[in-house]
Amino acid sequence: MSDYFHPYRDAEFILEQLVNFDELSQQLNLDGVNQELASAVISEAGRFASEVLAPLNSVGDQQGAMLNEQGVQQTPGFAEAYQQFAEAGWTSLTAEEEFGGQQLPQVLGTAVNEIWHSANMAFALCPMLSQGAIEALCAHGSEKLQQQYLEQLISGRWTGTMNLTEPNAGSDLAAVSTKAVAEGDHYRISGQKIFITWGDHQMTDNIVHLVLARLPDAPAGVKGISLFVVPKFLLDENGEPAEMNDVRCVSLEHKLGIHGSPTCVLSFGDEGGAIGYLVGEPNRGLMYMFTMMNSARQSVGLQGLSISERAYQQGLTYARERTQGRRADGSAKPIIEYPDVRRMLLTLKTGSEAMRALALVASAELDRAQIAGDAEQAKTHQLRAELMTPIVKGWMTEFAQELTSLNVQIHGGMGFIEETGAAQHFRDARILPIYEGTTGIQALDLIGRKLQMDQGESYRSLLAELTQTARQLETGSDPRLAKIGRKLLKAIDAASSALRKILEEGNDRAELNAGICVHFLMLSGFLVGGGLLGQAAVAAAQLQRQAEESGQALDPLWDSKISSAEFFAVQLLPRVGYLAEICASESLSAMAGEDCFEQ
Amino acid sequence: MSDYFHPYRDAEFILEQLVNFDELSQQLNLDGVNQELASAVISEAGRFASEVLAPLNSVGDQQGAMLNEQGVQQTPGFAEAYQQFAEAGWTSLTAEEEFGGQQLPQVLGTAVNEIWHSANMAFALCPMLSQGAIEALCAHGSEKLQQQYLEQLISGRWTGTMNLTEPNAGSDLAAVSTKAVAEGDHYRISGQKIFITWGDHQMTDNIVHLVLARLPDAPAGVKGISLFVVPKFLLDENGEPAEMNDVRCVSLEHKLGIHGSPTCVLSFGDEGGAIGYLVGEPNRGLMYMFTMMNSARQSVGLQGLSISERAYQQGLTYARERTQGRRADGSAKPIIEYPDVRRMLLTLKTGSEAMRALALVASAELDRAQIAGDAEQAKTHQLRAELMTPIVKGWMTEFAQELTSLNVQIHGGMGFIEETGAAQHFRDARILPIYEGTTGIQALDLIGRKLQMDQGESYRSLLAELTQTARQLETGSDPRLAKIGRKLLKAIDAASSALRKILEEGNDRAELNAGICVHFLMLSGFLVGGGLLGQAAVAAAQLQRQAEESGQALDPLWDSKISSAEFFAVQLLPRVGYLAEICASESLSAMAGEDCFEQ
Structure with missing residues (x-):
């Protein structure tokens, strides 16, 4: 058990100095949205999180969600906290105004979401999943579906879930086998979904499941998957939850962590088929997920x-x-x-x-x-x-x-x-x-898709930006900044070599890349993380100089940002070098064949 | 849940090729102890572990030890398994013959202990702690104490515990405050010990606690701590457990793991003082622990x-x-x-x-x-x-x-x-x-004691041995071995630089070393691990050549050992370089002052 306080001054500093939040808000034509508002929102979120959500974090761990005949019973206290959370407007922060959202920038939503997950990750998963449902309906739902579901989700009156995984379809969603059969204006859905976060609970009157399923005539593989809305309770003519749909939580996973977040096995259609509504066009479900x-x-x-x-x-x-x-x-x-x-x-x-x-x-x-x-x-x-x-x-x-x-x-x-x-x-x-x-999937996305789609152009432009930062640091008169600059330049060099190797053609490079991709991903993280701390140090040093010149007091945060960049540069940036060395491997002969796992 | 099989062929290979077990046994004057016996012992231990201990591993996790009024109740099945374990002679493997031990080499004990801990770590902690008690009594106990307790511990009829930690004395044992007051031929012990592994259970008739405590006139700090034997049941005139001693388990820790191993808070002397017997001389308890x-x-x-x-x-x-x-x-x-x-x-x-x-x-x-x-x-x-x-x-x-x-x-x-x-x-x-x-304590031991006591001489001789291996690998005609050799040489170079830096005098090097010691420890592990795999690859390649020359079949294990060394050299040895870079830091300015933790 421990208290939680949001380190909002660091977030504030990053929004101001690295994100340039005021300029961003202007570019997005958001009147009245500025750094001051952002600080106020973050500060208020920090207060709510410390007082309401953080104390429930260990309660959720010790008294995790339970399944009984009435469905999933969430951790004691969670429902009341959720009520307050929704009433305070936290579910609608970045959603579209048209449906009752506050339409604040994503980056401010991110700054606030950091707070919820620090305070109580198991709890915060619930609004996080709703967010996914909101985005899917906003982008791809028909006007009717939007009218029926969006406002309720955005206000937090209902929550949403994402139903992708099945026992045999994990990383490989091409294997999704849940069925959807047309019946009038709707579909009958049947199949089993696993690992459904907050798949059931009693905190709200309804739950809006977004479900990947396959139509009878759908092509095999990823191009035959459609997306459906399947509400826990069907809506009556007033749009209010009425009859229970044919979907139920048949078991809860007994997990290593996040016990407060119910991870459900959901069974659709045990009694003839759950009623679902197609989102967008048939067979484009996976594409919608990708957006x-x-x-x-x-x-x-x-x-x-x-x-x-x-x-x-x-x-x-x-x-x-x-x-x-x-x-x-x-x-x-x-x-x-x-x-x-x-x-x-x-x-x-x-x-x-x-x-x-x-x-x-x-x-x-x-x-x-x-x-x-x-x-x-x-x-x-x-x-x-x-x-x-x-x-x-x-x-x-x-x-x-x-x-x-x-x-x-x-x-x-x-x-x-x-x-x-x-x-x-x-x-x-x-x-x-x-x-x-998984990390392996992310790394393949980075190395197999993101680098290949422009032959590394975006990555090189990122390296060029970091190089600019490093030069700024290195050429200044401050020895601490100069040290950070040198370490950063060294890391950029190593990353550039690794990138060139990865983009080389032939030589079984695709197979090789698949074997080192996680190293390249980790390298990229330490590099960009160190580079951004370097940028923060440059900004902090500039603020120090300005204050000194104008005789103002120094904010201790500035020196702390320089110290942080220095520590990271000395203790963590060197990892880039060794990871780059592995990425530059010419062969994976030691990984070949099934034999290598025999004695 | 998963099955467990001991990879005894790898252990066998290491004993034969890297340890030279036959020669070692001869040097120890152990007649009849040879590689063949070692293989038979390991193989039998593997069988016992797979059949008896491994199936209880998840049982221990799910039904951990419980405390009731009769004391600690171990996981169902553990007592029966322990009985079989002791009867099969596994508790006496390396103990002295004089007290019923089999006096086999430590290294064989290590090979066998690997098996127990793989099969069921929570269970295996019990005989592991007994081993500590056995060693303490063998080395420092009076003849009488040895006669009373050693044979019973070695036969496994009783188990032993080590009582060091107190709420305020963890890494810093100088703070031990448990009291021991002389009373005739024995002492009265009172105080509380925490984190006592297998501090109570019902598997054996008695438990022999070895307890650090302080005599009334003892000097402060580490030089005033004495070691005592405190049996759970006092012995009658026949040396059999009789009256209950004044020591009890007052609570069990609720832990992240090893649930099958009861971690006890032991209270000594709630009813006037537990009866204990001094081991060796007064005030030398910590020194005995160090041996x-x-x-x-x-x-x-x-x-x-x-x-x-x-x-x-x-x-x-x-x-x-x-x-x-x-x-x-x-x-x-x-x-x-x-x-x-x-x-x-x-x-x-x-x-x-x-x-x-x-x-x-x-x-x-x-x-x-x-x-x-x-x-x-x-x-x-x-x-x-x-x-x-x-x-x-x-x-x-x-x-x-x-x-x-x-x-x-x-x-x-x-x-x-x-x-x-x-x-x-x-x-x-x-x-x-x-x-x-903790790892921090180990790293300080390595860098503050082991390197300083001979100014790095032992470490340099280790590096010289590894260099010899690397040269053997590098200069051969096999490109896989040559690659391993090159990677190893590079790592040795980096480690040598780090070592030189660490041994430099002045420049606040002691403080600096304390800040990077864990990196040097990890560097040493990857280096020596990679070096030993390199030695194994050399040996395997030689066996391959010999077999080819004499027309014998190739053992697939040999090629597997070369592949392992290659994979480790390419993917893990490069860590030595970046860790060495951190160790060579000239300053820890970023770590100075309390300020660095403020925003």
Whole structure:
């Protein structure tokens, strides 16, 4: 158990200095949306999260969701918290105004979502999944479906789910076998879906399932999958939930973590077929899913940051309170004074800051891709967002494994005791590199799709930007900044070599790339994370200079941002070099054949 | 849930080719102990573990030990398994003949202990702790104490525990405050000990607690701690357990893993003082603990191998059975055919093999340090064992975190579901870098004691040996071996630079070293692990040549050992370079001051 406080000043700094939030809001024609509003929203979200959601986090772990004859019963307290959450308008932040949304930029939604997942990841998964349903209906639903479901989802009166996975269709959705048969204006859906997050609960009057299924005449594989809306309760003529649909939760998974989030096996059509409504056109379901993929995957990547930040706060508190040994003056020595404990804490701190910078910058690219008027510019931002998405999802969720584990380590023996709460973050985090596409899937997306679609052009332009930052750092007079610049240049060099190797043709490079893709993804994360911290250091140093020149007080945050960039550059950026070395491998002969697994 | 099979052929190969078991046994004057016997013992242990212990592993996880008014009730089935284990003679393998032991070499004990911990780590902790008690009494107990307790512990009729930690004395044992007051021929012990593994159970008639406590007139700090034997039941005149002593388990920890192993809070002296007997001389208790430290720490390091091997076996089985997507011919594709899954599996496989080589070689150094006759030689082996111990404990337990996590990842969504069993290994493993001295403590031992006591001489001699291996590999005609040699030489170079930096004087190097010590420890592990796999590859290639020359059949194990060394050299050895880069840091300015944790 630990308290949670949102580190909103860092988010504020990133929005102002790296995202340029005011300019973004103007480009999006959002009157009255500016940095000040953003800070107020974040601050209020932080308060709500600390007071209402965070205290329920360990309750959810210990009293996870249960299934009985009335369906899934969520953790005690969750329903009341959800009620408050929806009433305060948190479900509608980034949704379209037309359906009652507040239409704030995605990047602000991201800054706020960080907070929910830090405070209570199991709880926050529920509105996160609703968000997916909202986006799918906004983008692809008929006017009628939008009218029936969107406002209710956006207001938080109902929640939404995404039904993709089946026992034999995990990473490979081509194998989806749930059936949909036309019947008048609707379809009859039958089949079993697994791993359905918040697939059932009693917090709202209705649940809107979005379900991938196959029409009888559909082509085989990915091009024969359609998307349906299947409400838990069918709507009456007033649009209110009435008769129960033919869908039920038949079991709950007993999981390593996120116990507060019910993971359901949903059975559709045990009594003749659940009634569903086609979203968009037939056989385009998987394509619709892909259009939402960037924001969905970035949302999961963000959870990596959230849980790491929470772990950092807990580790910091413990290391300040726990004493072992004596100081030179004989007084009890808090373990934070031991260099190795500081190393662990600073890895958590700077790792979280690097992830926060990446999450917000990547999310802002999704906003910028929506800026009307300049198609060329919008496309550039879209490509950048596409490139960053697998890095956000893959790197941040993998890095979160290391960071939540470091928090356990800082706690020593107490870290292994469940009551301490460090173990919960470690357990909860373990799902992140798995759901919404495993790290391997993200890495193949990066190396097989994103790099190939423009032969590395977007990646090279990212490297060029980072090089500019590195030169700024390196050529200044401040030795700390210069050191960061040198480390960053070295890492960029290594990444460039790896990129060239990966883009080489022939030489079985496709197979080779598939074998090293996760290394390239991780390399990219450490590089971009370190680069963004470097950018933050440049901005901080400039603010320091300006303040000194005008005789204003120095904000200690500025020096802290420079220290963070320095620590990350010295302790974490060097990983880019060794990962690049592996990526440059000429052969995977050691991985060939089934034999290599025999003795 | 998964089956377990001991990979005894790899252990056999290492004992024969790297340890030179026959020669070692001769040097130890052990008649009739040879490679053939070792293989038979390992094989029989593997059988017992697969049949009796492994099936109880998930039972222990789900039905962990419970505390009731009669004391700690162990997992159902454990008592019967323990009975069989003791009756088969497994508790007496390496103990002295004088007290009924079989006096086999430590290294064979290590090979066998790997098996127990793979099969059921929670169970195997019980005999492991008894082993500590046996060693303490053998080395430091009076004749009377030895007669009363040793034979019973060695036969497994009773078990032993180690009582060190207190709520305020964890890594810092100087703070031990449990009291011991003389009363006739014995002492009255009072105080509370925490984290006592197998501190109570009903599997045997008695439990022999070894307890650190402080005499009334003892000096403060580490030089005032004495060691006592405190039996659960006092012995009658026939040496049989009779009256209950004043010690009880007052609570059990609710832990992240190893649920089958009761972790007790033991209260001594609630009713006037538990009766205890001094071991050795007063105030030398911590020193006695230190004499057992190498074997105790190596035993925990070994658990890192055991759990990784078990995770590997489970991942391999799953990856062969689970299909996703289609092969070119349209048939279902087992996920083992995807390069990224192969990368994960090979990391598990070669990581386990590297750890096995290190565990056995390091353990054999403990045996060699006992070889009588040549004091100089014995000292060299003692120093090598001392150097390797923190690497075995620190690196193997940290690496096990990564490897057990990879097994979860290979399982995808199923890995997060408890019934699969992958999560249990991941949870169980998490204690390993914490107990018996955290990784930070190991790293300080390596860098602050082991390197300083001979100014790096032992480490340099290790590097020289590895260089010899690398040259053998590099200069041969086989391109695979040459590649391994090149990678190894590069790693040795990087390690040498790091070592030089660490041994530099002045420049606040002590503080700096304390900040990078864990990196140096991890570097050492990957280097020595890769080097030993390289040695194994040299030996395997030689066996291949000999077989070819004499027209004999090739053992597929030989090629597998070369492949393992190659994979490790390409994918894991490069970590040495980046870790060395961090170790060579000139300053830790980013870690200075309390400020760096403020925003």
